Amino acid sequence: MPINYYIFLSIALFAIGIVGVLTRRNAIIIFMCIELMLNAVNLMLVAFSKMHHLAKAGTVATAGTDGQLFVFFIMVVAAAEVSVGLAIIVMMYRNIHSVDVNFLNRLKH
Amino acid sequence: MNNSLQLAWLIPFFPLLGFLINGLGRKSLSKSLIGIIGSGSVLASFIVSVWVFLQVKGGNTFDAVYFDFISVANLNIPFAFKLDQLSSIFLLIITGVGFLIHVYSTSYMHEEKPEHFGRYFAYLNLFVFSMLLLVMGANFVIMFIGWEGVGLCSYLLIGFWFKNTEYNKAASKAFIMNRIGDLAFLIAIFWLLLKAGSVSYNEIFTTATLDKLNGTDKIAITLLLFIGATGKSAQIPLYTWLPDAMAGPTPVSALIHAATMVTAGIYMIARSNMLYSMAPLTLNIIAVIGLATALLAATIALKQNDIKKVLAYSTVSQLGYMFLALGTGSYVAAVFHVMTHAFFKALLFLGSGSVIHAMGGEQDIRKMGGLNKYMKTTHLTFLIGCLAIAGIPGLSGFFSKDEILAGAFAKSPILYGIGLFTALLTAFYMFRLYATTFRGSFRGTHEQEHHLHESPAAITIPLIILAILSVIGGYVGVPEFIMHGAHTLKDFLAPVFAESNKILEPHELSHSTEWLLTGISTVLIVITVAYAWSRFSKKADTAEAEGFGKVLQxxxxxxxxxxxxxxxxxxxxxxxxxxxxxxxxxxxxxxxxxxxxxxxxxxLRWLQSGQVGAYVLLMVISMLLFFVFQFFIRK
Structure with missing residues (x-):
């Protein structure tokens, strides 16, 4: 499959993520959209890594493996980030009885 | 290093110690203790100075090096004292006259509060310390430290009564005028460092080093040094601070503005005599400026009515004489006049202090008169001082002034003529001062007359000692033509000026010419003295000055x-x-x-909306813009 498809899919996912973050007010949805953006980038990494492997296979022994490995690390870090983010959302709900981010405008005052 | 003169550091050390004790303990020490410490420290220096003088007289001249003061790359300036004929003479004058003035001050300043009394003696000791540093230093940098020190002390002491705004202004004036000269002095030091590579006298004043300087350098350096001297020694154009400096207590005027500090410029030029001898142009300028100052100040003194102002202008005038002597190459005469002047001018100032004391602070001579009946010792000593400064034969001023005039004649009869005229003016205004103050009848208030009294012993004894010195001080320099080989000062100082004399080759006047000159000046001076005495004894000069007199006043x-x-x-x-x-x-x-x-x-306030969504939107827009810039615009 040509690399273009991967790129288009990835950009589409990333754009959906951004639009979601910008337009939605529910903190959990925003959080999911952020995850979407993160995974769009992951997809891109894997795709490029595969392309690299096809181009350099035979000459460089480890060609294309590092990108694949990176993705696992990103997944682990993302899982950690999710636990922290969800905890923040829980705290937010306890304090203001809502997960609407528009209530979080105290910085202005 | 085993030379016993290494101990010379004791000379400035004692006054410094006195300054520290009196300065720090001025609130707790008693007045008598402060007086003893203040005078005692200078006396101790005097004793060491006498010992140093005897050593030097015995042929033991020495450069005492103590430690490296500044040592950077090729530049090495040691902290060292030069003990030779010239500095030992000045040491004796400073500590000797200084001691008498300290003793005098213990009585004169007795009405001050203990705190101010202590402050006064601390300043006085600091002054003596600085002056000793100036004279003893073996290079221009040490001299400059002392040079600045005496300027500072002068400022502090002129403004001693700091509650009076006028006095503070006088102090500032003295300080600022001195600074102008100091700047020139400093530039001269740097110039010397640049061209000669050293500031030590021993290294600079050798033919080898001086040959490295070209004609312009020599003239520029000597002129700059001379500008420094005009500031400190009150010459045209920087002389106006000295008469104003009379705002300070009278003993200060005697010590700083007559006997010691103002002679710093003379000392500096006498010390650099070899350099000056190689710059004849500068010597001529010095002679002309000195003579002009002497004449100008003498004419002003004719019409002053403040007893201290008359003496101040007479000091400026006498300093002008000394510069005339330096300018005509008779360095010995200049040093000789410094010495005799220190005696009789200190005497006159202290005498005037005694008069002011008795008059309850009055300084206007028009309100005095007939004081000879009330103050016998002061009167007699003051008269001796006047006779000495006028140049009556037999007293110290006669010998030194005569030597200066003879030197001037050897250079040019015009210099001699103006010099003699100035000497006559000196005799005239001094005896106008004397007669108006001590002769005739008393013109003050009845209360003042009742108050008149002779001053206590602490004041009169220094007066008597100084009077004796004013009489006999001249006999160290009896001219060749009167008695052969009696000019001991000249023989003593000969090594210091030996090189200069080789360069200048002053031509000696014949004995008959010298007799003639002395005869003329003596006759004229005696006539002037007699005229002024009789005129102002009968009728004091109390009328308001008019016409030209007003200009002088x-x-x-x-x-x-x-x-x-x-x-x-x-x-x-x-x-x-x-x-x-x-x-x-x-x-x-x-x-x-x-x-x-x-x-x-x-x-930009609206940007900070507090809406997280708005921030994220901004962030995304910015990143998009960044990408657009990165990929499409910046190739």
Whole structure:
């Protein structure tokens, strides 16, 4: 499959993520959209890594493996980030009885 | 290093110690203790000075090196003292006359509060310390430290009664005028460092080093040094501070503004005599300036009515004489006159202090008169001082003044003529002062007359000692033509000026010429003295000055002239800088920056909405813009 498809899919996912973050007010949805953006980038990494492997296979022994490995690390870090983010959302709900981010405008005052 | 003169550091050490004790303990020590410490420290220095003098006289001249003062790359300036004939003479004058003045001060300043009494003696000791440093230093840098020190002490002591605004102004004037000269002195030191590579006398004043300097260097350096000397020794154009310096206590006037500090310039030039001898142009300038100062100050003194002002102008005039002597190459005569002048001018100032004391602070001679009946010792000693300064034969002033005039004649009869005329003026105004103060009848109030009394022993004894010195001080320099081989001072100082004499080759006057010159001047001076004495004894000069006399009384309007051409333009410039540059430009820039920041803050306030979504939107837009820039615009 040509690399273009991967790129288009990835950009589409990333754009959906951004639009979601910008337009939605529910903190959990925003959080999911952020995850979407993160995974769009992951997809891109894997795709490029595969392309690299096809181009350099035979000459460089480890060609294309590092990108694949990176993705696992990103997944682990993302899982950690999710636990922290969800905890923040829980705290937010306890304090203001809502997960609407528009209530979080105290910085202005 | 085993030379016993290494101990010479004791000379400045004692006054420094006295300064520290009196300065720090001025609130807790009693007056008598302060007086004993203050005078005792100078006495100790005097004793060591005498010992040093005897050593030097025995042929033991020595450079005492103590430690490296400045040592950078090739530049090495040691902290060292030079003990030779010239410095030992000055040491004796400073500590000897200084000691008498300290003793005098214990009585004169007795009405001050203990705290101020202590402050006074601390300043006085610090002054003696600085002056000793100036004279003993073996290079120009050490001399400069002392040079600045005496300037500072002069400022402190002129403004001693600091509650009086006028006195403070006089102190500032003295300080600022001195600074002008000091700057020139400093430039000269740097110039010497640049061209000769050293500031030590021993290294500079050798033919080898001086040959490295070209003609311009020599003239520039000597002129700059001379400008430094005009500041400290009150010569044209920087002399106006000295008469104003009379704002200080009278013993201060005697010590600083007559006997020691003002002679610093003479000492410096005498010390650099070899350099000066190689720059004949500068010598001529010095002679002319010295003579002009002597004449100008003498004419002003003719019409002054403040007893201290007369003496102040006479000091300026006598300093002019000394510069005339330096300018004509008779260095010995200059040092000789410094010595005799220190005796009789200190005597006159202390005598005037005694008079002012008795008059309850009155300084106007028009309100005195007939004081000889009330103050016998003061009168007699003052008379001796006047006779000495006038140059009556047999007293010290006669010998030194005669030597200067003879030197001037050898150079040019015109210098001699003006010098003699100035000497006559000196005799005239001194005896106008004497007769108005001590002769005739008393013109003050009845209360003052009742109060008149002779001063206590602490005042009269220094007067008597100084009077004796004023009489006999001249016999160390009896001229060749009167008695062969009696000019002991000349023989003593010969090694210091040996090189200069080789360069200048002064031609000796024949004995008959010298007799003639002395005869003429003596006759004229005696006539002037007799005339002034009889005229002002009968009728004191109390009338308001008119016409030319008014010009003289107002000091040729030199102060007003300086005010017009220097002070007022400077004030105008300062006012302009203050009102325009400072308020408009500098404040404008500073306030403008502040205003810009607060304005832009107000304008950008809406950005900080507090909506997280808005921030994220901005972030995304910015990143998009960044990408667009990165991929499409920046190739």
């Amino acid at each position: 107002n000091k040729w309007y030199v102060d007003e002239l300086y005010d017009k051409i220097i002070v007022q333009p400077l004030n105008g410039l300062a006012g302009f800088l203050n009102s325009v540059i400072e308020t408009k430009v500098v404040d404008g820039i500073v306030n403008g920056v502040g205003r810009l920041v607060s304005y832009s803050g107000r304008q």
